[in-house]
Amino acid sequence: MSVSDTPRAVDASVISLAHSLPKVSLHCHLIGTISATTLLELAAKHGVVMEGGRNADNLFDHDSYEDLGEFLRVLDVAGSVIRDVDDFHRVTYESLTQGGADHNVLYREIFLSPPGHAHSSYPTMLEGVVAGMRDARADTGIDSRLIVAINRERSAAEGLQLVEEVIANRIDEVVGIGLDYAEVNGPPEKFWKAYRRAAEAGLNRTAHSESGPPENIETILDLLGCSRIDHGYHVVEDPDITARCVAERVPFTCTPVSSDIGRYSGNGDGTHTKIAEMVDAGLCVTIDSDDPPMFGTDPSNDYLVLAKALGYGLDQLTAFTYNAIDAVWLDESDKQSLQTEATRRIAAIVEADTAAIP
Ligand code: ADE
Ligand code: ZN
Numbered sequence: 001m002s003v004s005d006t007p008r009a010v011d012a013s014v015i016s017l018a019h020s021l022p023k024v025s026l027h028c029h030l031i032g033t034i035s036a037t038t039l040l041e042l043a044a045k046h047g048v049v050m051e052g053g054r055n056a057d058n059l060f061d062h063d064s065y066e067d068l069g070e071f072l073r074v075l076d077v078a079g080s081v082i083r084d085v086d087d088f089h090r091v092t093y094e095s096l097t098q099g100g101a102d103h104n105v106l107y108r109e110i111f112l113s114p115p116g117h118a119h120s121s122y123p124t125m126l127e128g129v130v131a132g133m134r135d136a137r138a139d140t141g142i143d144s145r146l147i148v149a150i151n152r153e154r155s156a157a158e159g160l161q162l163v164e165e166v167i168a169n170r171i172d173e174v175v176g177i178g179l180d181y182a183e184v185n186g187p188p189e190k191f192w193k194a195y196r197r198a199a200e201a202g203l204n205r206t207a208h209s210e211s212g213p214p215e216n217i218e219t220i221l222d223l224l225g226c227s228r229i230d231h232g233y234h235v236v237e238d239p240d241i242t243a244r245c246v247a248e249r250v251p252f253t254c255t256p257v258s259s260d261i262g263r264y265s266g267n268g269d270g271t272h273t274k275i276a277e278m279v280d281a282g283l284c285v286t287i288d289s290d291d292p293p294m295f296g297t298d299p300s301n302d303y304l305v306l307a308k309a310l311g312y313g314l315d316q317l318t319a320f321t322y323n324a325i326d327a328v329w330l331d332e333s334d335k336q337s338l339q340t341e342a343t344r345r346i347a348a349i350v351e352a353d354t355a356a357i358p
Contacts, residue, residue, distance in 0.1 A: 013353075014313070018304035021317055022345040024324035024338065025100060025108035025288045025299060027230055027253035029149070029180065030129065031079045031116050032291025033095035036060055042081040042090075046119075050077075060294045068182050068210065068262045074294060079116030088120070088128025089135070096136035096144055099292060103299040104345070107338055108144045109329060111178055114162060115151035122165050130173055143338075145329065147206065149178040150194055152186025159194035167201045175329040176204030178230065183211045188219045195224040204329045206230055210259065214238035221250065228252075228327055231259060233274040236281060246282045251327035254278070256305050257297035258290035272309045279316070286324035314353075318346050 034042075036056040043050060050059070065071040082091050092110070100108055112129060114122050133144045148166050150159040159179075166174060177198045179191060188207055195205055205226040209216045212234030218241060220226045229235075232252040235242050245252075256272050278285050289295070289302045297305075303320070306312050325339050 014307045015304060017314060017317065017349070017353075018307055019300040020104060020345075020349055021303060021314075022321055022342040023103060023105045023288075023299050023303070024286070024321055024328060024342070025105045026228070026251075026286055026324055026327060027111075027255055027288035027290055028095070028099075028108060029075075029111040029113060029291055030091060030095060031075055031082065031113055032294050033099050033110075034078050034082065034091050035094060035098075035293050038091060038094060039078050039081060042083075042087055045087075046081055046083055048077075048081050060296065062261055062294060062296045065261060071262060071291075071294065072181060075116065075291065078294075079113065080118060082117055083119045085124055085128040085131070088125050089132040090128075092129045092132025093136050096133065096142050097140050099298065100144075101136070101140035101142040105142060105299050106341055106345075107328065107330075108142065109147050109175065110144055111147050111149045111180060113149045113151065113180055114165075115154055115158070123169055126169060126171065126174075130171065133173065143334075144173075145175045146173050147176045147178045147204075148174055149180040150191060151181045152179050152183065152188075152191065152208075153181045154186075156190050156193060159191045160197060163194045163197045163201075163203075166203070167197070170201075174203075176206060178205075179207035179224075180230075181208075183209055183216065188216050188224055192223050195226075199225050206253075209234065210262070212237070214241050217241055217245070221248075231255065233259065233278070235283065236274065236277045242281050242283065245284075249284050249326070251284045251286055251323060252278060253286050253288055253324075253327075255288050255290035256302050258295040261295050270305070270309060272306055275306065276310050279310075284323045284326065285320060286327060287320040288324075314346075314350070321346075 036059040040056055136142050150162055198205055206228040207220045207224055207226050208230040210231040214234045214237050217229055217235050228251045230253045254275050260268055287302050289297050289299050292298045303317050321342055328335055
């Protein structure tokens with residue numbers, strides 16, 4: 001490979017590299033992928049009036065989120081306007097096409113957060129979302145699966161009830177469960193029964209840990225039996241837990257831009273030093289964009305900000321993609337196909353870039 005992590009990569013061509021690289025998306029919330037335009041159209045359709053007369057230009061005022069909690073209230077509004085089968089179809093389709101395939105995302109495992117859609121039943125959500133997944137795949141080739149997320153700010157009983165509903169409405173597209181919303185308001189151990197039930201039913205498991213402490217990562221691995229950690233930046237504060245996660249190759253789904261704005265990775269200053277520490281420690285880091293329009297980002301941009309801030313070039317950026325392929329919840333043959341396609345696309349990028357070098 002002629003293109004590597006050299007200063008040459010950190011110039012205008014890195015923008016095109018960040019865009020063209022194949023990506024595998026393991027940390028995007030369906031609600032958080034809705035565009036401002038779609039949100040406003042769905043609000044009008046259902047007669048929901050936006051507070052303060054907000055419009056598409058100022059709806060997602062990401063610089064104003066003082067903390068995760070403030071952002072989550074915006075998410076609540078978005079979830080409340082996605083109601084019927086058509087709405088779920090539209091949001092899923094747009095998320096996977098313009099929000100995914102257009103950024104060379106080959107495969108996405110999407111968080112579906114039923115507690116965030118108070119006006120809809122779980123079967124209604126599934127019907128629209130699965131249709132959106134199917135149509136996006138037919139039109140662009142992007143493949144996808146679903147992770148049903150428990151809202152950790154709600155009760156443990158509600159979490160368990162959601163898992164029972166997932167099991168009662170079992171479909172192949174739903175490959176696992178997750179735990180979202182603010183960690184400070186719902187420690188992982190609170191949901192051990194829901195996770196035990198999911199394990200019994202053969203569902204994969206992951207959980208958010210954005211604010212820590214690092215011991216929560218042990219709880220997520222050992223008590224909840226998770227095979228991935230969402231965010232997990234605080235791991236590097238504990239050398240023993242870090243060493244264990246390196247040895248076990250635990251995947252961390254990091255989201256640079258949303259975490260920086262949410263101020264739980266780094267200091268909100270764009271340096272992304274926590275992610276650099278994780279990479280340098282040898283952890284299995286993957287990159288995604290969480291709630292892209294709401295944080296003014298997209299899958300290409302999250303690769304780009306790391307390239308710019310940390311000098312990462314082709315080698316490290318492709319490592320993020322290969323780490324994500326290792327971490328997917330697909331069967332071995334689908335995983336192998338994904339790996340083959342990613343390798344083919346990366347080889348084409350390298351070949352084109354080599355030809356362009358004088
Ligand atoms: N739901 C959507 N985005 C989230 C995040 N960054 N943390 C927790 N829950 C979320
Ligand atoms: Zn998230």
